[in-house]
Amino acid sequence: MKELDMTVARAQKGDAAAFEQLVVTYRDQVFRLALRMCGNEADADEVAQDAFLSAWKSLPNFRGDSRFSTWLYQLTTHAAIDLLRRQKRRPETEDLAAVSAADSAPSPQQQAERTETCQAVRAAVLALPAEQRQVVVLRYMEELSYEEIAAALKLPPGTVKSRLNRAKAQLRTILAADGNLFDVQSVIHTDTNGKEARP
Amino acid sequence: MKDMEYTEHDVIDQMLHSALASDAVPSDDFTARLMEQVRRTPQERPRHMRPALKVLAALAACAVIAAAIPLAMPRMGSAGPKDAAMADTNGSDAFNTCDGAAAQEQDMLTTSGAPAADRMEKSGDIPETVTLTGADAQKAQSVLADMSLQPFDQEDSATVYELTAEEAAALGEQVDALYGIEGPCTLILEDIK
Numbered sequence: 001m002k003e004l005d006m007t008v009a010r011a012q013k014g015d016a017a018a019f020e021q022l023v024v025t026y027r028d029q030v031f032r033l034a035l036r037m038c039g040n041e042a043d044a045d046e047v048a049q050d051a052f053l054s055a056w057k058s059l060p061n062f063r064g065d066s067r068f069s070t071w072l073y074q075l076t077t078h079a080a081i082d083l084l085r086r087q088k089r090r091p092e093t094e095d096l097a098a099v100s101a102a103d104s105a106p107s108p109q110q111q112a113e114r115t116e117t118c119q120a121v122r123a124a125v126l127a128l129p130a131e132q133r134q135v136v137v138l139r140y141m142e143e144l145s146y147e148e149i150a151a152a153l154k155l156p157p158g159t160v161k162s163r164l165n166r167a168k169a170q171l172r173t174i175l176a177a178d179g180n181l182f183d184v185q186s187v188i189h190t191d192t193n194g195k196e197a198r199p
Numbered sequence: 200m201k202d203m204e205y206t207e208h209d210v211i212d213q214m215l216h217s218a219l220a221s222d223a224v225p226s227d228d229f230t231a232r233l234m235e236q237v238r239r240t241p242q243e244r245p246r247h248m249r250p251a252l253k254v255l256a257a258l259a260a261c262a263v264i265a266a267a268i269p270l271a272m273p274r275m276g277s278a279g280p281k282d283a284a285m286a287d288t289n290g291s292d293a294f295n296t297c298d299g300a301a302a303q304e305q306d307m308l309t310t311s312g313a314p315a316a317d318r319m320e321k322s323g324d325i326p327e328t329v330t331l332t333g334a335d336a337q338k339a340q341s342v343l344a345d346m347s348l349q350p351f352d353q354e355d356s357a358t359v360y361e362l363t364a365e366e367a368a369a370l371g372e373q374v375d376a377l378y379g380i381e382g383p384c385t386l387i388l389e390d391i392k
Contacts, residue, residue: 125215175211
């Protein structure tokens with residue numbers, strides 16, 4: 001049995017120390033996912049705490065049908081949607097400055113053109129309906145496959161694909177309307193570390 | 200050059216990958232705060248049952264179903280009015296009423312010369328089946344002959360009449376064993392001497 005599986009098994013039996021190891025392993029990913037779903041750090045913190053607490057409570061019923069991380073992402077996106085529904089709002093685009101500040105800030109000269117486009121993309125993602133945003137974030141941030149997303153969200157893979165296509169169509173419309181689709185070359189040529197993003 | 204071959208989907212994909220990339224981290228006290236809550240929060244009980252309990256639950260369910268089937272099924276009556284009547288004639292002064300599945304609603308009827316507990320149904324328009332034997336049967340046949348009613352069927356030891364409500368009532372006035380009979384009936388007369 002892998003070390004991670006053993007840690008999960010111990011946590012399932014109520015071992016808080018084992019669960020703490022899992023928190024340390026996954027807290028950054030969960031927090032970032034929550035941040036992309038909610039758009040601000042305060043909400044992301046709350047969502048991440050809720051997701052981990054929910055994981056702790058329901059761990060005895062985690063049967064390992066999916067990976068532990070996938071299950072955790074599912075809890076996180078659900079917690080984010082719950083929070084947004086409680087607040088009855090969509091993520092505020094004003095929070096984008098905070099989101100960007102939380103990200104690594106590469107050289108301003110290298111990223112001068114890119115920053116504005118990235119902010120526009122994030123704003124467009126935050127403007128999507130929560131169910132579409134959930135799929136987009138899991139796909140492009142956590143890089144889960146369609147099947148993994150389907151398993152995490154308990155949806156048919158076809159629904160995942162159609163949600164993703166609808167989301168991308170909407171993003172294209174928003175970005176084109178804002179004139180940001182033409183700035184894409186600056187995004188393609190460099191990723192956050194300044195390396196070429198795609199061969 | 201290769202970038203020029205990107206489709207619009209590729210462009211959106213790339214934009215999303217880049218824009219959503221993040222190295223944000225939670226606050227320093229994130230884990231401490233969370234673990235404080237974790238230690239105060241009990242875990243749920245496992246919902247999946249042990250295999251032995253599953254088998255026991257299945258057996259219990261089977262037992263309940265087996266017990267419920269006889270209660271749920273309607274009580275089966277005799278095969279038919281005539282058969283029922285034929286099979287249930289063992290006293291010389293007895294008369295029986297029985298009509299297949301409709302025999303569920305029954306009432307006990309005693310007559311002056313009929314000590315046997317006989318059944319009589321009261322189910323609306325469904326004809327009752329009445330069997331008379333011995334002296335009662337002989338008296339009934341005599342009255343029916345006076346009323347000019349012909350048998351519906353005749354076998355070796357039994358004569359069968361189909362009577363309307365009026366005919367049955369008229370017969371009941373003269374044959375004590377049939378007193379008070381209401382509605383149409385099938386009358387079977389047996390052991391006529």
